[in-house]
Amino acid sequence: MTDTRVAARVVGGIKIYGEGDTEVRALDDIDIAFEAGKFTAIMGPSGSGKSTLMHCAAGLDTLSGGAAYIGETLLSGLSEKEMTLLRRQKVGFVFQSFNLIPTLVASENITLPIDIAGGYVDQEWFDMVTGTMGLTDRLTHKPSELSGGQQQRVAAARALVARPEIVFADEPTGNLDSKSSSEVLGFLRRAADEFGQTIVMVTHDPKSASISDKVVFLADGRCVEELEGPTVDSILERMKSLGG
Amino acid sequence: MLKLSLKSVAANKVRLTLTALAIVLGVMFVAGSYVFTDSLKSAFDVLFEQEGATVDLVVRAETDFQFATELGTVPDTLLAEVEAIDGVQTAVPIISGFAQLVDQEGNPIGGVGPPTLAFSWDENFDDVSALTLRSGRGPEGPGEIGIDAFTADAKGFVVGDQIDVITPLGVETFEIVGILGFGDADNLLGATLAVFELPTAQRILDLEGKYNQISIMTADGADIPTVQAEIAAFLDEGLEVVLGEVEIEEGREQVDQGVGGFNTALLVFAMIAVFVGGFIIQNTYRVIVSQRTKELAMLRAVGATGAQVTRMVFFEALIVGIIASAIGVGAGILLALGLKSLFSAIGFGFPSGPLTVLPRTIIIGMVVGVGITLASAILPARKAARVAPLAAMRDTESTYFKSLRKRLYIGLGVLVIGAAMLLIGLFTEIDQALLLVGLGAGVVFLAVAILAPLMARRFGQIVGAPLPRMLGITGRLARDNAVRKPRRMAATASALMIGVALVAVIATMAASLKASITEAVGSEVSADYQIETGGFADPTMSGISVQLADDLRALDEVSVVSVVRYGAYRDPVGQTESFLAAFDPEVDQTVRLELEAGDFGRMGPGTVMLHSDVEGFGIGDPYPIEFPNGVITDLEVVAIFGASLFQIDVVISMEMYEENFDNRFAAMMLVNVAAGSDPVAVRPALEAVVGEYPNAEMSDKEEYVDKVGAQIDALLNVVTALLAMAILIALLGITNTMALSIIERRREIGLLRAVGMTRRQVKRMIRWEAVLIGIFGAVLGLVVGVVLGAAVVVAIGEGIKLTLPWGQLLFYLVAAALGGVLASLLPARRGAKTDILEAISFE
Incomplete structure (x- = not known):
């Protein structure tokens, strides 16, 4: 994987909700590219369009205008089924909450995308990912028997285990206390470092964003600022200057 | 609020x-x-x-049987005596019995349930009956007939056409002179109608010298009670004269009943x-x-x-x-x-x-x-x-897991109560036994429904075991979802259980009955051929012309033809009505009666043969009996038999039957071919004769078993159709449960969709969950149904051997699974359309 390769991108992305007077432009001609192997954080105030951007880039939602690509695949040209298959093969997800199927144990939740696809689990890789996530002794537990942090780590492991091109994480620590948060963030960071995993994380928390390689700031559906090698302080400073 | x-x-x-x-x-x-x-x-x-409106008095035989279709008779000499009485303006003699019409292709019309009525016609009939002439005129000569408007329309008969009629004595051709209706209806609930002039009606119904009743219209100003008393004065014992409105009221009661x-x-x-x-x-x-x-x-x-x-x-x-x-x-x-x-x-x-x-x-x-x-x-x-x-x-x-033990005890308690009600209803002789059986079955259903959640999880896991292997994670999720809320799965399945159980009860009874009949026919019938009518007709009011027996006897290829008839009788002590059979003396050459005591050869007037199931009577004992014509007598028991073929306890001789019953049709004939003749080889010769009688069907043992089987199946189908509503509602229940579960699991389905589950896979997951619920309901139903059915079969006794209809039970199981698929169609579609973003967005 070369550093210049782009894992996913949105070109001239427009997303409009509603019509007429109630029209809301959640994305307003946005251009953004997520470099392969990089950990990108998306920040912005409520309503800035960061979740919408993630959903459209990840193939969970469709753009009203412009184009979204995962690798070189144009998402708008895909049927519903092709989109589903693409998500299954190339995208990993970590949501803010309710990431796990309650009836399945941790290991089954982790292999869920592979099982859905009917593929084979690479046991070595599975062990490596779960080991990295610190889940080795939790694999046979049901989600209800896991702490919030453990649940999000299982979700992260699930996102990684199918070797997707890109992992999207939507406020993955939004529901966690600070200790669990830093655990989960630490594992995401390691995934990027050790496995070269491309990660895009939506967050509103500067501390979370500070572990990324690059922070992209959104406002009113546009990319307004980019910050390489962020720290908590530099992020806070930018947020202030953006009036957030 | x-x-x-x-x-x-x-x-x-x-x-x-x-x-x-x-x-x-x-x-x-x-x-x-x-x-x-x-x-x-x-x-x-x-x-x-x-x-x-117009009939004031009716002279008739005293008869008050519920089962009997016979009216009893009055001597025709009575008519002149009645007419001679002051105040009687018109006295209309009436004959009423059964005769079956034949269509232009030679097929019998009707006779598959509703009666095939035959009446005498009188010019006053428009007044004294509900019959109304639609076209033509009433029959006046020996070769004339009037038929009902429905038959005329359906078969294209018009006034002037010839029509064949199966009468008790034979098949005769008449000319249609009139078309009639019942009031403004073309026929009466499927009953066909043939009317003849009085002497012809008497002749073909073998009622010469007799009427079934005389309807009387009094003159204006006559005092009806006085006329009634005058007539009553000269009536013989067993006859009565009643007010017209009494007869109407009785008819109305009968209809109401x-x-x-x-x-x-x-x-x-x-x-x-x-x-x-x-x-x-x-x-x-x-x-x-x-x-x-x-x-x-x-x-x-x-x-x-x-x-x-x-x-x-x-x-x-x-x-x-x-x-x-x-x-x-x-x-x-x-x-x-x-x-x-x-x-x-x-x-x-x-x-x-x-x-x-x-x-x-x-x-x-x-x-x-x-x-x-x-x-x-x-x-x-x-x-x-x-x-x-x-x-x-x-x-x-x-909170169900906490009360597991309690549920078990309550469920078992209710089960015991239900089983007790069932057993008491089935095996003891009490009033309202049937109601008790029904309620008991209901309580058993409740008990199983209470216990079902205890079994749901294990059941789903065992029966659903192949799902993960077949369908991978989709199957795994389907199975797990089904057993996730055992109480919900159980309640949904229990609704289906009821319908399936009842169908299984009926199927078990039908299979047992069929097996018993097959066995009885196999072991008890020694005749080469049996002749019966095709349909379901009540054998006391329709049947085959007796002439057929004589026609067959005339053949060289035939050695024995025996005739069997049925009729109602009443136990004069207990007042319960039941059916008896009348055998002619040749029956024991065509059926193995399995005599346990006595001598069939002594059958004749004043004697009776009883089935060994009848308790308390031995050879030589008097057996009290009442016939529909009002005769009460003691018959001498001359034989005890064990054959179960006829499902009848009391058998009298044909002579005594003809003395006391009006019916002259034969219910069944049994034919032996002559010694040395090959039954198969001579069959065409026999068929040629039988073919002259349009409603007679000849069958060998195997065909006969098939025929009876088909009749039982037809009944089974009717009951199943009536239970269809309960099953439909239960399937709606599956739909409902699935729909509710999907609403509940919206986020889960959204997540599955997000991580790559296709819509097709979501549908499959939901479908198999519904199938598991359906199968659970069906298995519960089949088990309960077979147990109930077995209890009923054992309770009925009468030599019916318990037989399980495995093929049918398997069919019901598959049908229930398919029902689950059907019930899941809408919820599956809805589940597959779950909006991912809405489902996963944090609430």
Whole structure:
């Protein structure tokens, strides 16, 4: 994987909700590219369009205008089924909450995308990912028997285990206390470092964003600022200057 | 709180619609049964009024049998004596019996259930009966006949055509001179009609010198009681003269009884449907309440008392119950209307009358519908009251695991009660035994429903075991989802159980009956061929012309032809009615009677042969009996037999039958071919003779078994069709449960979709979950049904051997699984369309 390769991108992305007077432009001609192997954080105030951007880039939602690509695949040209298959093969997800199927144990939740696809689990890789996530002794537990942090780590492991091109994480620590948060963030960071995993994380928390390689700031559906090698302080400073 | 209830109903429209549909269907069935049968009754009332207006007195034999279709006779010499009495203006002698019409292709018309009536015609008939001439004239000569308008229309007969008629004595050709209706109906509930001039009617029904009754119209100004007393004075014993209105009233009672019985039968099935509906409603409310835990807890938190919450859920049920029941009653009226036209269309016409919707029908429909809804909502409403104000914070699962042991004990307790009711009803002789059996079965169903959640999880895991292997994770999730809420799965499956169980009961009984008959025919029939009519006809009012027996005897290829007839009799002590058979002396050459004592050769006037099941009689004992003609006598027991072929306990000689019964048709003939003849080789010769009698069907043993089997199957199909409503409601229940579960698991499905599950896979997952529920219901139903059916078969006894219809049971299982697929179609589609973003977005 070369550093210049782009894992996913949105070109001239427009997303409009509603019509007429109630029209809301959640994305307003946005251009953004997520470099392969990089950990990108998306920040912005409520309503800035960061979740919408993630959903459209990840193939969970469709753009009203412009184009979204995962690798070189144009998402708008895909049927519903092709989109589903693409998500299954190339995208990993970590949501803010309710990431796990309650009836399945941790290991089954982790292999869920592979099982859905009917593929084979690479046991070595599975062990490596779960080991990295610190889940080795939790694999046979049901989600209800896991702490919030453990649940999000299982979700992260699930996102990684199918070797997707890109992992999207939507406020993955939004529901966690600070200790669990830093655990989960630490594992995401390691995934990027050790496995070269491309990660895009939506967050509103500067501390979370500070572990990324690059922070992209959104406002009113546009990319307004980019910050390489962020720290908590530099992020806070930018947020202030953006009036957030 | 009422306002909240109303709003809640409005908000839960989708969820409640399916529930309401269960109520609507149940109530529709109940109301439809009443409206249909009430309309039937009032139609008959109109007929009776047409008939009864002019007849003042009726002279007839004293007979008050329920079972018998025979009227008894009066001597024809009585007519002149009656006419001689002052005040009698007109006396109309009437003959009434049975004869079957034959169509132009030589096929018998009717005779598959409704009677094939034959009457004598009199110029005064327009006055004394409900028969009305549509065209032509009444029969006046020996070769003339009038037929009913439905038959004429259906078969294209017009006045002037020739028509063959099967009479007890043979097949004769008549010329149609008139077409008649029953009042304004073309026929009477499928009954065909043949009218002849009086002497011809007497001749073909073998009633020469006799009438069945004499209807009398008195002169203007005559005092009817006086005329009645004068006639009564010279009547022989066993005859009576009654007021015309008494006869009408009796007829009306008979109709009421018949229609009432029909109504009861329909209502039984309607109540089964309602009972099943109750399961669905209860289940829906429980799910809705638990899904609304947060809302209810919020109400509690802002100060609503538990009682208020209960009341709210209760009011909600009341609103749904009232609306659904009202729709159900309306739908019931439409159903009755539809049934009425259906009946007319298939030739079971009944006299036109208004559709009768009695207030009683509406009240019962509403009470049943609202009642079952409220009763089903009680438990969930009470559960709602217990929702703690803080429950809003937690995701509460049902408390079922804590009460596992309690559930087991309660379930077993109820099961014992139900089983006891069943056993008492089946094996002891009490009044209302049937009702007790029915209620017992209902209690057993409840017990199994209570116990089912204890089995649901294990069942789902075992039966669902192949799913993960077949379908991978999709199958795994389907299985796990099914058993996730064992109580919900069990309640849904239990609704299906009831219908399946009842079908299985009937199937078990039918299979046992068939097996027994096959065995009896195999071991007891020694005749080469049997001859019977084709249809279901009551053997006491139709059959084969006896002439056929003589025609066959005339063949060189035939050595023995024996004749069997049936009739009703009454036990003069216990007053219970039953059927007897009459054998001619050759029967023991064609059937192995398995005599246990006595001598069949001594059968004749004044003697009787009893089945070994009849207790308390030995050879030489007097056996008291009453015949439909009013004769009460003691018969000497001359033989005890063990054959179960006829399913009859009492056999008299043919001579005594002809003395005491009017029926001259033969119910069955058994034929032995001559020694040295090959039965197969001579069959065409026999068939040529039998073919002269359009309603006679000749069969060898194997064909006979098949024929009886087909008749039993036809009955089985009718009952299954009536149970279809209960099964349909149960399938709706599966749809409902699946729909509710999908609403509940919206986020889960959204997540699965997000991580790459295709819509097709989501559908498959939901479908297999429904299939598992369906199979669970079917297995419960089949087990309960087979056990119940076995108990019934054992209780009936009479040599019926318990046989399980494995093939059919397997078919029901597969059908239930397919029913699950069908029931899941809509929920699966809905689940597959789950909007991912909406589902996963944080609430």
